[in-house]
Amino acid sequence: MRIAVVGGGITGLAAAFEVCDEAEVTVYEPARLGGKLLTSEFAGRLVDEGPDAFLTRTPAAVELATAVGLGTDLVAPAAGRTLVHFAGRLHPLPSGLVLGAPTDIRALATSKLLGPLGAARAAWDLVAPATPVGDDETVRDLIAARFGPRVADRLVEPLLGSIHAAPTAHLSARATAPSLLATARSSRSLLAGLRKQAPPATKSNTPVFLAPRSGMSSLIERTVEQLRSGGVSFVSQSVRSVSPPNSRVGPIDVDGEPYDGAVLAVGAPQAARILGKLAPSGLSSVEFTDVAVATVCVSRSNLGLPDDVNGILVSPDSGMLMTACSFGSNKWPHWSSGPDQMVLRISAGRSGDTRAVNLSDEELAETLIADLSAALRRPLTATQWRVSRWPGAFPFYRVGHLRWVDIVQSNLAGILPQVALAGSSYNGAGIPACIASGRSAARQVSAVLSTTSAAP
């Protein structure tokens, strides 16, 4: 059984890993293996340019890291506070939030970010009659209906909106906050429903996030090492087309090479181009947002922040280019090469905001440092900086996204059952979701091929 995996990001590598024991696997990747997972040297340390941690709640990333021998290298970020920049000031994020939704009324009552009116409106959820909740709706509608506009705009928007680089007024609750949607559907009070379900990770003392101490690239390097020793081949080529067999069970054609099946571990628009006329209708319709990260080194004394602050989230009402800032050396102490050194990662890029694209790297770094200086109300001087650009990085999951996923996947299964789609365009953009999607696509292809080869 010969399987082609198109795309050598974490999704494609996970797909190859899943079936390399039972199939002859070839991974096609025209660029560096790893896609958005990239660690490189900065200020004398290895610092991630893209993702720097993965969630443990979906176990796929921890499982892969453990399977490739990185289990003991996984570290949790240091515990720390997050601040929100709203209406020109920095406020601590209240404790007890689930994706920005409150579970602790006392923490809200003392929060200057919400104010007494906002806290009182949120508490009304405990006694208010149930609100009708559909199969899917926008995150903002769901939250505002239960907790009022202040929780929606001051807690959930900065948190979920910056994670997805898109406004919660258009984000699908089913795709980006399924636990909130499910609880809102099953419980009259969303707050009471969320409070009942302490996340399993907290119960078992497993950290919510983990990362390889040596950076995300080590997950790629170790996985590739194991794939190569398991006989997987790597071809440095951008695949242009996957075409069907002449008969229903014959080999498919991947740029002229015959394979029994394929996993397309690329973005949905790229998969649509590769499939050409065979692409399920609407496959190229997912929108993507460009993001950029400026990694900056400043002295701690210049920053003037307590050591327990891990990050700042920026409300879109600020008009800033900065969407978030992660205080890397607080979060990951191994990122500092000296006691007074602070490595920061300042992010830019929201759906519809193209300002970053039109700035040179130097202008972008200067603007982001100026935004952070304004948020902290003190001028910052960077001793070093670099800019990492990630065009088309984040898929925009609008309301109805998961219904769309079901439709395109089942349409493709009807046309080319030996080809499956995987990656961040579909069931989640986080690393664990991408790994799970690569594994499941590979398994699906392998199952189809086993059935057709067993057929008389």
Ligand SMILES: Cc1cc2nc3c(=O)[nH]c(=O)nc-3n(C[C@H](O)[C@H](O)[C@H](O)COP(=O)(O)OP(=O)(O)OC[C@H]3O[C@@H](n4cnc5c(N)ncnc54)[C@H](O)[C@@H]3O)c2cc1C
């Ligand atoms: C700045 C940033 C921060 C992030 N932070 C986090 C985080 O902290 N935690 C988290 O869990 N997630 C995070 N993410 C999201 C996560 O990194 C991505 O969603 C995930 O890595 C996507 O993996 P992928 O393999 O599906 O896609 P990609 O990494 O994009 O890989 C796809 C690969 O396909 C290749 N390709 C494209 N076309 C073709 C073709 N025609 N033929 C062959 N190959 C092709 C590309 O070259 C690329 O290497 C972050 C992303 C970014 C950009």
